[in-house]
Amino acid sequence: MNSKPFIYDFDLEQLTGQMKSWGIESYRAKQLWSGLYRELWNDPAQFSTLPTALRKKLGEEFSFSSLKEEISLHSKDGQTTKTLFNLPDGQAIETVLMRYEQRNTLCISTQAGCAMGCVFCATGQMGFRRNLSSGEIVEQVLFYARHLAEKGQKVTNVVLMGMGEPFHNYDASLATIDRLNHPDGFNMSARRFTISTVGLIPAIKRFTKEKRQVNLAISLHATDDAKRSAMLPINQRYPIKDLIQACHEYVEHTGRRITFEWALIQDVNDSSEQARQLAEHLRGLNCHVNVIPLNPTKGFPGKKSTRERVAAFQAELTAQGISCTVRVRRGIDIAAGCGQLAERTPAELNEIAES
Numbered sequence: 001m002n003s004k005p006f007i008y009d010f011d012l013e014q015l016t017g018q019m020k021s022w023g024i025e026s027y028r029a030k031q032l033w034s035g036l037y038r039e040l041w042n043d044p045a046q047f048s049t050l051p052t053a054l055r056k057k058l059g060e061e062f063s064f065s066s067l068k069e070e071i072s073l074h075s076k077d078g079q080t081t082k083t084l085f086n087l088p089d090g091q092a093i094e095t096v097l098m099r100y101e102q103r104n105t106l107c108i109s110t111q112a113g114c115a116m117g118c119v120f121c122a123t124g125q126m127g128f129r130r131n132l133s134s135g136e137i138v139e140q141v142l143f144y145a146r147h148l149a150e151k152g153q154k155v156t157n158v159v160l161m162g163m164g165e166p167f168h169n170y171d172a173s174l175a176t177i178d179r180l181n182h183p184d185g186f187n188m189s190a191r192r193f194t195i196s197t198v199g200l201i202p203a204i205k206r207f208t209k210e211k212r213q214v215n216l217a218i219s220l221h222a223t224d225d226a227k228r229s230a231m232l233p234i235n236q237r238y239p240i241k242d243l244i245q246a247c248h249e250y251v252e253h254t255g256r257r258i259t260f261e262w263a264l265i266q267d268v269n270d271s272s273e274q275a276r277q278l279a280e281h282l283r284g285l286n287c288h289v290n291v292i293p294l295n296p297t298k299g300f301p302g303k304k305s306t307r308e309r310v311a312a313f314q315a316e317l318t319a320q321g322i323s324c325t326v327r328v329r330r331g332i333d334i335a336a337g338c339g340q341l342a343e344r345t346p347a348e349l350n351e352i353a354e355s
């Protein structure tokens, strides 16, 4: 394992303090910051703005890379790319880039594995390994930012919807956004980030108090507790009524709209009656519903809803006055869809790509 501190784990203030302790003026820290987050340099030798001795010192004191690209896969339609990274301690995570006409949306992981155990999710099926550090989350974005920069493009949106529950790793997840938000660095507006949570109420309350510009999405998937608990075990601790109440408080306090995610599973939660119940639960809340037909995972036998059912569900919600979009399934041929990310070996990934 690399024992040097990882440079992307630090904010500008901390780096300034570190350099001050070496007797170096603060404008040098700003130059370092700009090199890391504007130029996207990740090798001390590249920092042409800094004196050679300082570059050498930085290289001695800090590690500039923790993610090792193991393999990257491209979907057949060329719109989705997924990268498997290895971490220094042997953990593996996956990151997905989705290209749309005007957008490059990156789906990043916040944990290796996940402790929440949602039955239909490949990450949940593998269990929890560990939290990622903020630097490990940041580096996923910078990796793709570098690739896109080569084509004159940028990461336009970041969703914390990859492996893991971002609110179970609250500090690192939010520190990531703060770091990438910094005007003298990566300068990506908070509005371009979306956090998706399984519904950890204390974290939602904390997030509400912080009044950030970041978008919030709640994975709901069911409107009765027995059904939701069977799919999302954390519901036993944070039942639907309390969750919806926390969502109301969020919307009232921040003035922001909230999104609900609903994976449509055939004959489980996809009837028109179910859509009416959902509308009933969300009545009076400034919200939007994103439905997505279930993606297949190894450990869950449920099937995605038929096209007709999806359309009928959306139509019913809309008729009830709830705005609803059907999320296009992306990258299923490379197991890069929602809930399909897991630790895999390159061989397993190659097999997926070839099948």
Ligand code: SAH
Pocket (backbone or CB within 6 Å): 118, 120, 121, 122, 160, 161, 162, 163, 164, 165, 166, 196, 197, 198, 218, 219, 261, 262, 263, 292, 293, 294, 295, 296, 297, 338, 339, 340
């Ligand atoms: N842990 C967070 C974010 C990562 S999961 C959360 O649960 O919200 C991202 C989204 O994918 C969530 O809405 C989750 O419910 C959904 N999801 C998980 N497995 C899925 C599957 N097999 N098909 C479709 N969506 C799935």
Ligand code: SF4
Pocket (backbone or CB within 6 Å): 114, 115, 116, 117, 118, 121, 122, 123, 124, 125, 162, 163, 164, 165, 198, 219, 339
């Ligand atoms: Fe974790 Fe989200 Fe998957 Fe549930 S759906 S197991 S919270 S990553």
